Amino acid sequence: MTQATISECILNSSIYRSLILPIVGILFIFILLYGQTDVHVKITDSGTEKIRIAVLDFFPKNLVWNPDDRRISEVLTQTVREDLEFSPFFTVMDTAAFPQEQGILDEKDINFINWATAGVHAIVVPVFESKDDRIEAKVQLFSTTYGKRIMKKSYKREREKIHRLAHNISDDIVKKLTGEDGIASTKIAFISKRTGKRELFAIDYDGRSLCQWTKTNAIILSPAWSPTGDAISFTSYAKGNPDLYVLDLTRRRITVLSDFVGLNTSASWSPDGRNIVYTVSKDGNSEIYIMDVRTRRSERLTYENAIDTNPTFSPDGSRIAFTSDRSGKPQIYIMDITGINIRRLTYEGNYNDLASWSPKGDKIAYCSRFDGLFQIAVMDVSGGIPVYLTSLGNNECPSFSPDGYHIAFASDRLGNYKIYTMDADGANIRRITSTGWNYDPAWSPRIEY
Incomplete structure (x- = not known):
């Protein structure tokens, strides 16, 4: 089973009302600060x-x-x-x-x-x-x-x-x-075949200012932003093997992070930017490794006779969510960053994958197969009943906005896969790409350009 196979997802048509905002609404209380001329709204x-x-x-x-x-x-x-x-x-x-x-x-x-x-x-x-x-x-x-x-x-x-x-x-x-940071200056990276090859592109959150970031003429997968937004990692077959690379957006320079024989893919950066967790298959099957970005030294975290893939750091850097078929079917698991205290998170559905932590760390969005189609679901990190946010076509690869109020995802609801955004409760779905096949969105942190 390849990383692309373990990258499919699922959901139903329920509306997730409890996740949309940490506020039910906004009470307007304008506070005059003594000795100052500023007025603020308190949420x-x-x-x-x-x-x-x-x-x-x-x-x-x-x-x-x-x-x-x-x-x-x-x-x-x-x-x-x-x-x-x-x-x-x-x-x-x-x-x-x-x-x-x-x-x-x-x-x-x-x-x-x-x-x-x-x-x-x-x-x-x-x-x-x-x-x-x-x-x-x-x-x-x-x-x-x-x-x-x-x-x-x-x-x-x-x-x-x-x-x-x-x-x-x-x-x-x-x-x-x-009092909250806005997200209008954020970007969404994604993979597109609009040039004939799977290359790395980025677009403003609203679909404007499209730019192409790679021209490798090779398959590219799994973009992931560094926490500062000045670098983005991805997997490329440029040399024939699925190696892990990083693109320095300041210098516009691409370097190799990991080139073990076999898979080097599905990277996620730690909140401090010092480490990357990713999938490596050099041991005979897919396992989760953690890498020191500076030294490039990698350490294995999972030791299961199963496929472990698609790891993602929690916002506080203390835990890792990942996909494993150790129970027979792909499910979402959570473990400490040392690889211990592993627990299964998802039980509903026979194919759950591609976890994305909410910025507050209390929710996880993921893909789940339902009635033969992949949908976006969300559930508490403590477990419980998932809430399905989508229902039309296949909807995959969820990625939270840095404020946690929106989710980017890929959908084939109109034919070819395109990139969409929606509120974190599944409302207000917007298509932000229109040309070609587009997949694997990754919402950037707040960045300055």
């Missing part, structure tokens, strides 16, 4: 209301429209609105509800009573200026509750990185209003 476990936010159109700083300014304004405005709408914390208000749409330079220009009456909690007022190959933007964030500005920040980016600029703005707004 609690009670209440059902989201933050209703108005994002005004990006206007030229001097209100004079240059030839390309209309397009710049549309891209920046649309991207920020979509970023905030994707977040579980916000409802982005329709522009028809805006009491005013321009002419706002400072607090004195805003009629906060009118905005509050329109049901708006926060107002984003952006301006921009295009200079040659660069775009500069200034964003102000106002609270209608206290009638004051709570954020003012400037941004600069090359013109071709306009979406990145917008994502940076969105993440700062999320951080300011919720």
Whole structure:
């Protein structure tokens, strides 16, 4: 049985309501910090209301429209609105509800009573200026509750990185209003055959800014991000054997991590970036090994006359979830990082694989075969009854977003496999790739580019 065989998955059509957020809603409590001008929103476990936010159109700083300014304004405005709408914390208000749409330079220009009456909690007022190959933007964030500005920040980016600029703005707004880090600046790596070979690609979380990261003309499998987001490991048949490589994204350099005869695949990085757990078959069958990334020294963790594969570190680095058929069929198991205290997690279904820890470490998403199709399931790490999040076609390879509120996955629901995202309860499914066969998504940590 190959790693690709042990990489299939399963689920049902139930909606997982208890996982979507660590909040049932957001209670708006704006706290004035004594001696400061900042206002923050405190997120609690009670209440059902989201933050209703108005994002005004990006206007030229001097209100004079240059030839390309209309397009710049549309891209920046649309991207920020979509970023905030994707977040579980916000409802982005329709522009028809805006009491005013321009002419706002400072607090004195805003009629906060009118905005509050329109049901708006926060107002984003952006301006921009295009200079040659660069775009500069200034964003102000106002609270209608206290009638004051709570954020003012400037941004600069090359013109071709306009979406990145917008994502940076969105993440700062999320951080300011919720205290949580946003994920608009994250990427999703995946394998695609759009060039005729399985190569490594990456795309923004929303499907924009596609880039190809390898051109090996060989089969590539199992991308995995380093915790800092500056490197990504993968398995490649470039030399005929499935060897483990790492791509340094800063230097754009690929080096070999492990090239034992047989499988070197399914890597997962420890949270501190010092170690990698992965699958090695040099002993005659697939076993779990742990490698010191600096010294390249590997140590075997499993000693079972069975296939052990697809290991993944827990967020605190103390445990490893993995797939094993030691019970006769592939199931998810959990063990300590030393290979001891092994316990079986999944019992429902006869084929469970490809575990993905939630960032808080309390849930595991995985693939499970149900009625002949693979679906995405989620369950507590302590065990219990799984909740199935998908039902149409085959849905495989779940990968949590770094905030834990979303899951990326591959699905053939429309024919060829494409990459999708969904909320962590299975709602709001979105397709983010459209060309070719796309598989094996890996959601990046929060990174700066």
